[in-house]
Amino acid sequence: MNYIILDLEWNQYSGDPAFSEPGLPFEIIEIGAVKLGDDREMVSEFSRLIRPKVYTRMHSITGRLIHLQMQELQSGDPFIDVYNDFREWCGPDPFFCTWGSQDLTELQRNMRYYELPPLSLGPIAYLDVQKLFAIAFESESKTRRNLEYAIDFLGINKDIPFHRAFSDAYYTALIMKRLPMNVLGHCSYDVFHLPIDRDHEIHTVFDDYYKYISRAFPDKNHALSDREVRSTKCYLCGASTQKQVKWFTTNNRHFIAVNRCDEHGLMKSKVRLRKSEDGRMYVVKTQKFIDNKEMLSLRRKRDHMKYQQGKNDIG
Ligand SMILES: [Zn+2]
Numbered sequence: 001m002n003y004i005i006l007d008l009e010w011n012q013y014s015g016d017p018a019f020s021e022p023g024l025p026f027e028i029i030e031i032g033a034v035k036l037g038d039d040r041e042m043v044s045e046f047s048r049l050i051r052p053k054v055y056t057r058m059h060s061i062t063g064r065l066i067h068l069q070m071q072e073l074q075s076g077d078p079f080i081d082v083y084n085d086f087r088e089w090c091g092p093d094p095f096f097c098t099w100g101s102q103d104l105t106e107l108q109r110n111m112r113y114y115e116l117p118p119l120s121l122g123p124i125a126y127l128d129v130q131k132l133f134a135i136a137f138e139s140e141s142k143t144r145r146n147l148e149y150a151i152d153f154l155g156i157n158k159d160i161p162f163h164r165a166f167s168d169a170y171y172t173a174l175i176m177k178r179l180p181m182n183v184l185g186h187c188s189y190d191v192f193h194l195p196i197d198r199d200h201e202i203h204t205v206f207d208d209y210y211k212y213i214s215r216a217f218p219d220k221n222h223a224l225s226d227r228e229v230r231s232t233k234c235y236l237c238g239a240s241t242q243k244q245v246k247w248f249t250t251n252n253r254h255f256i257a258v259n260r261c262d263e264h265g266l267m268k269s270k271v272r273l274r275k276s277e278d279g280r281m282y283v284v285k286t287q288k289f290i291d292n293k294e295m296l297s298l299r300r301k302r303d304h305m306k307y308q309q310g311k312n313d314i315g
Contacts, residue, residue: 003036007169032165034173047166049076097127104190123189209288210235216280234261248302
């Protein structure tokens with residue numbers, strides 16, 4: 001298996017975004033990538049400019065940020081050619097790594113625009129190195145730093161300028177090499193293509209939590225009444241559990257319940273409703289074990305919501 005550290009630069013319509021090309025809010029203008037072997041040693045590099053077809057004026061922010069001029073892009077090749085070369089360069093079994101969570105989505109959106117065969121028929125597991133950096137080096141794992149911060153933090157030499165696809169992929173690869181082995185298991189999923197059916201849904205058990213990604217449902221009600229979505233079976237042993245805090249919501253997008261497994265204790269389930277690329281609904285459910293204090297605090301929250309709803313019902 002090869003790690004493909006990928007970074008893209010893209011341009012957008014330089015006017016009211018409402019008038020951008022349907023299906024292509026961001027047009028990729030550069031692909032940069034570094035290939036790492038199993039041992040995370042660099043084995044190969046990829047760097048290509050793309051001649052834009054849709055947005056032929058540089059958006060002011062893009063131009064300022066990435067120091068690329070339209071003139072320069074004219075020396076690039078069409079997206080389809082660059083993508084095909086890139087895909088071949090990746091090899092048969094690429095495992096993508098990116099800084100942040102946007103690149104794989106935009107790559108696939110550009111591919112769909114040009115009617116290229118999909119990278120995958122379902123979600124793609126990948127490593128978000130920005131997230132892994134936080135897990136490894138920040139006290140709060142939800143923190144997100146920019147690439148240059150991480151490079152400085154690790155004392156890596158800044159020998160090439162930032163904000164070009166290849167340089168950002170190269171720096172991301174240097175960070176990737178320094179991540180402790182134990183964080184590499186924290187993969188993310190790109191859900192540009194959702195699971196095609198129930199059998200292909202994602203169920204992943206991490207060190208300290210479980211993640212489920214559903215297929216797409218026509219609407220919220222179908223999603224929320226699905227058996228798997230509502231299931232509060234213990235993710236460690238599969239046993240049925242006893243209700244401690246019934247499903248409740250504070251905002252109609254996130255739903256929480258707490259159950260007790262005889263063997264493993266108090267388990268919190270959290271369902272997040274999300275909109276898919278094609279406007280349908282899907283669910284990301286996470287489950288983790290919590291202590292009694294957190295359970296009681298969630299129970300108070302639920303009681304409060306119930307009280308508020310009761311008040312609204314009456315007047
Ligand atoms: Zn259990």
